[in-house]
Amino acid sequence: MSDTATLDSHQAATPPDGHTPYSAWLQTDLLHSLQRTLTDHPGEHAWNTHVQVTELYWMLIIRELQSAQRCLRADDLAQACRTLRRIVAHHEALDANWRLIEWMTPNDLFAILTRVVATYGKDTALQGWTYRQMVYLLGIKQEEHLQHFTPQPRRREQLDRALAEPSLYDDVLAYFSRIGMEVPKALLERDLRAPYVPDGRVEQIWRAIYAEPNAHAGLQQLGETLADIAQGFCQWKYRHLMATRRTFGARPAYFGTEGVAWLAPTLDEIPFPELWSARTHIGTPQAACPHQASRER
Numbered sequence: 001m002s003d004t005a006t007l008d009s010h011q012a013a014t015p016p017d018g019h020t021p022y023s024a025w026l027q028t029d030l031l032h033s034l035q036r037t038l039t040d041h042p043g044e045h046a047w048n049t050h051v052q053v054t055e056l057y058w059m060l061i062i063r064e065l066q067s068a069q070r071c072l073r074a075d076d077l078a079q080a081c082r083t084l085r086r087i088v089a090h091h092e093a094l095d096a097n098w099r100l101i102e103w104m105t106p107n108d109l110f111a112i113l114t115r116v117v118a119t120y121g122k123d124t125a126l127q128g129w130t131y132r133q134m135v136y137l138l139g140i141k142q143e144e145h146l147q148h149f150t151p152q153p154r155r156r157e158q159l160d161r162a163l164a165e166p167s168l169y170d171d172v173l174a175y176f177s178r179i180g181m182e183v184p185k186a187l188l189e190r191d192l193r194a195p196y197v198p199d200g201r202v203e204q205i206w207r208a209i210y211a212e213p214n215a216h217a218g219l220q221q222l223g224e225t226l227a228d229i230a231q232g233f234c235q236w237k238y239r240h241l242m243a244t245r246r247t248f249g250a251r252p253a254y255f256g257t258e259g260v261a262w263l264a265p266t267l268d269e270i271p272f273p274e275l276w277s278a279r280t281h282i283g284t285p286q287a288a289c290p291h292q293a294s295r296e297r
């Protein structure tokens with residue numbers, strides 16, 4: 001039986017008044033009503049679309065991360081990896097999304113921001129809860145950011161819970177432990193609200209996984225997918241930093257500190273730290289640089 005025949009054989013419902021099935025299903029009227037501009041700047045729609053699309057993707061990534069955590073807790077590594085691969089694709093779309101606002105000069109940005117400040121007050125994206133929840137799920141636990149959500153108590157509570165819950169990396173370590181790898185007990189039982197401190201014994205686990213790729217094919221695939229996710233996350237941060245340099249320069253930002261100077265050190269906040277530090281020791285011969293080798297030939 002064809003799919004069409006299967007669909008036809010069901011009783012077709014009627015959409016609510018004033019809707020087509022498409023608009024009722026995907027809430028398109030509601031969606032487009034969210035595009036409210038504050039100025040007559042011709043690029044404001046592009047700005048709003050960029051930010052709202054980014055918000056949707058961050059929420060999507062949160063859902064995927066939580067779903068991958070559930071798979072790991074059920075010891076389903078293959079399904080966890082399939083879920084995480086989708087995040088790699090989402091990061092590519094997020095990266096391309098920066099193109100929407102790369103035309104902006106400082107004049108363009110401030111034409112919009114001046115009206116935002118006059119209408120809603122001085123804003124900072126640090127008050128975006130989706131980004132913070134995603135970052136907590138990626139294992140970068142910084143409690144100090146909760147303070148920005150005092151005006152939004154429900155979101156503050158939600159983030160407070162997210163801070164205290166395991167990150168994806170915590171679930172990876174718990175999975176390693178269940179399959180017999182030697183994850184220190186203190187790490188598994190640590191205070192999840194505190195920043196994660198990298199541990200040489202976890203680095204050793206990644207080294208062991210990459211030392212025998214055939215014996216640990218699934219785990220190496222997990223490692224490479226996590227590396228792709230960390231890279232996609234850092235790529236977003238780099239493009240954000242460049243957008244800030246391009247439209248904002250060295251102006252003081254929300255906290256009175258220079259915006260670029262505040263952002264630049266955060267580029268070193270890379271998720272899954274031992275997955276990266278282990279790479280200094282993976283492969284033979286040790287410390288062989290391919291460029292050096294070709295120069296010596």
Ligand code: HEM
Pocket residue numbers: 050051054055109123124125126128131240243244245247248253254255258259260262263266
């Ligand atoms: C292009 C113009 C932009 C400028 C000049 C800018 C500037 C800044 C600055 C200075 C900060 C540091 C915190 C603060 O002082 O407020 C910041 C943080 C942040 N911005 Fe932007 N931003 C821009 C665009 C965006 C866009 C389009 C998004 C999201 C769609 C965004 C999301 C964020 C996030 C999530 C943070 C926190 C970063 C972290 O915690 O590491 N920004 N931004």
